[in-house]
Amino acid sequence: MILHIDADAFFASVEQSYNPLLRGKSVVVCGRPIAKGIVTAASYEAKKFGIKAGMPIFEAKKLLPGAIYIPVDIPKYLDFSTKLLKIYLQYTKILEPYSIDEVFLDLTGQYPDSDPEKLARAIKAQVKAELGVTVSVGIGPNKLIAKIASEYQKPDGLFLVNPKEVLTFLAAQPVESCPGIGPKTTQALKTLNVRTFADLIAIPEGKLRLMFGVNGFKLYLAARGIDDSPVIALDQLPLEKSMGHETTFPNWISSQEQIEGILWELSSKVAFRLRERKLLAQGVRIKIKAKSHGSTKQTYDKRFSGPTADDGEIAYLAVHLFLMHWNRKAVKGIGVTAFALVSMESVGEQMHLFPPDSVKGELIPAIDSIKQKYGAGIITRGTNLLASRANGKRGKTIGPGSNANRNLRLLIQ
Amino acid sequence: MIEEIGESIDVVAAFSAGKISPILFSWRHRRYINLKVISIWSETEGDAKQFHISVLTDSSNLYELCFRTRNFQWTLAKIYHE
Numbered sequence: 001m002i003l004h005i006d007a008d009a010f011f012a013s014v015e016q017s018y019n020p021l022l023r024g025k026s027v028v029v030c031g032r033p034i035a036k037g038i039v040t041a042a043s044y045e046a047k048k049f050g051i052k053a054g055m056p057i058f059e060a061k062k063l064l065p066g067a068i069y070i071p072v073d074i075p076k077y078l079d080f081s082t083k084l085l086k087i088y089l090q091y092t093k094i095l096e097p098y099s100i101d102e103v104f105l106d107l108t109g110q111y112p113d114s115d116p117e118k119l120a121r122a123i124k125a126q127v128k129a130e131l132g133v134t135v136s137v138g139i140g141p142n143k144l145i146a147k148i149a150s151e152y153q154k155p156d157g158l159f160l161v162n163p164k165e166v167l168t169f170l171a172a173q174p175v176e177s178c179p180g181i182g183p184k185t186t187q188a189l190k191t192l193n194v195r196t197f198a199d200l201i202a203i204p205e206g207k208l209r210l211m212f213g214v215n216g217f218k219l220y221l222a223a224r225g226i227d228d229s230p231v232i233a234l235d236q237l238p239l240e241k242s243m244g245h246e247t248t249f250p251n252w253i254s255s256q257e258q259i260e261g262i263l264w265e266l267s268s269k270v271a272f273r274l275r276e277r278k279l280l281a282q283g284v285r286i287k288i289k290a291k292s293h294g295s296t297k298q299t300y301d302k303r304f305s306g307p308t309a310d311d312g313e314i315a316y317l318a319v320h321l322f323l324m325h326w327n328r329k330a331v332k333g334i335g336v337t338a339f340a341l342v343s344m345e346s347v348g349e350q351m352h353l354f355p356p357d358s359v360k361g362e363l364i365p366a367i368d369s370i371k372q373k374y375g376a377g378i379i380t381r382g383t384n385l386l387a388s389r390a391n392g393k394r395g396k397t398i399g400p401g402s403n404a405n406r407n408l409r410l411l412i413q
Numbered sequence: 414m415i416e417e418i419g420e421s422i423d424v425v426a427a428f429s430a431g432k433i434s435p436i437l438f439s440w441r442h443r444r445y446i447n448l449k450v451i452s453i454w455s456e457t458e459g460d461a462k463q464f465h466i467s468v469l470t471d472s473s474n475l476y477e478l479c480f481r482t483r484n485f486q487w488t489l490a491k492i493y494h495e
Contacts, residue, residue, distance in 0.1 A: 021495055022493075078456070373459045
């Protein structure tokens with residue numbers, strides 16, 4: 001018996017939970033600066049007026065000028081997420097965070113005499129009583145069904161799908177409700193006149209494989225409600241496959257020097273986190289959000305000759321990739337991701353990250369020690385100062401997924 | 414409307430049962446008393462913590478106070494005006 005729990009309008013709900021003066025009002029959480037940002041989350045009061053995540057603020061203000069616009073505050077939401085997890089962990093230790101506000105719980109065999117809906121109601125009631133927010137819960141025989149079920153009756157929803165009811169339940173659901181099916185796949189399926197799971201189940205496996213490769217087989221299974229992926233407990237989570245930081249600039253930037261500075265800053269953050277987790281990267285991927293017939297995101301990647309967690313090596317490759325592919329047009333955002341991660345342990349003792357008698361061998365561990373004590377932003381390279389200027393006084397970079405998992409690991413220790 | 418302040422303040426607080434409860438604070442030569450703690454959340458700063466404590470006063474404004482364990486400093490982070 002798998003539960004998927006999804007906090008309703010999470011960022012906005014946290015703001016309303018922490019500030020009673022916001023309750024019952026149209027609250028819109030947005031990126032900085034507010035004037036040029038996009039909607040990150042909207043309270044249900046605001047959603048009634050058509051405000052949606054991803055909408056530019058200027059559009060949202062046309063729809064709802066009287067809403068309360070609040071800048072996003074990720075540390076606040078991470079702290080709240082940890083409080084939610086403490087409640088869920090009271091019910092089971094087999095808990096897998098899916099995002100900052102979604103988790104899967106596996107209650108199979110743990111409450112043989114209990115009605116799953118009754119348990120779900122107890123969780124919902126405890127969250128509401130202790131934290132003042134609502135969550136929607138889906139219950140199903142596997143993660144796929146539980147996740148689709150949690151969306152079914154939002155907000156403050158609860159929906160159970162018994163194993164025998166899976167195909168009936170799925171039949172009317174739109175295909176885009178399936179995790180992993182994004183806008184491109186939805187569009188491609190529409191060319192086959194596939195809009196619901198009932199339409200999808202009629203498509204032969206071979207045709208789906210032809211159109212979507214290995215994902216075609218996943219679609220074939222999803223259409224039948226089949227998903228045997230386990231709920232992975234927090235302390236059993238495998239190594240991250242990638243680790244990245246990205247940022248969106250307050251204004252478009254055309255200066256190569258500034259963009260290189262930002263790439264250095266992002267690379268330093270990635271490298272620090274890799275060393276914290278005792279991981280090495282075998283490759284780097286960059287994401288560029290540039291002006292080209294509107295704004296589009298492009299990604300480029302390359303592998304190193306050997307695994308590394310060195311700021312300089314990651315930054316040099318990131319800058320190299322950027323200069324190779326940059327069309328010289330203004331850039332609105334950029335990201336650096338280290339991928340194909342391996343543990344330092346697995347590489348073996350023969351390899352020293354930095355030769356012990358080198359300048360780096362002394363300097364980098366000392367810098368890391370300062371960052372661990374005082375925070376990652378306390379010390380930076382000279383090249384990164386250009387990044388600070390380009391990003392503005394309050395320029396921030398994000399990598400919330402990893403921060404969430406780090407907080408969660410601390411929670412269970 | 415949210416106003417971001419970021420100024421140092423003086424605070425009298427109770428530390429009891431593992432919680433911090435501001436009792437009064439002083440900002441720009443004015444004293445704010447009869448504080449009601451609404452919410453507390455924290456974030457890490459290296460190996461130290463920052464506690465964010467939202468309080469209501471006699472007025473209808475909500476004040477977000479911030480306490481840094483590294484240097485025991487209090488700041489007035491934000492004010493939410495009705």
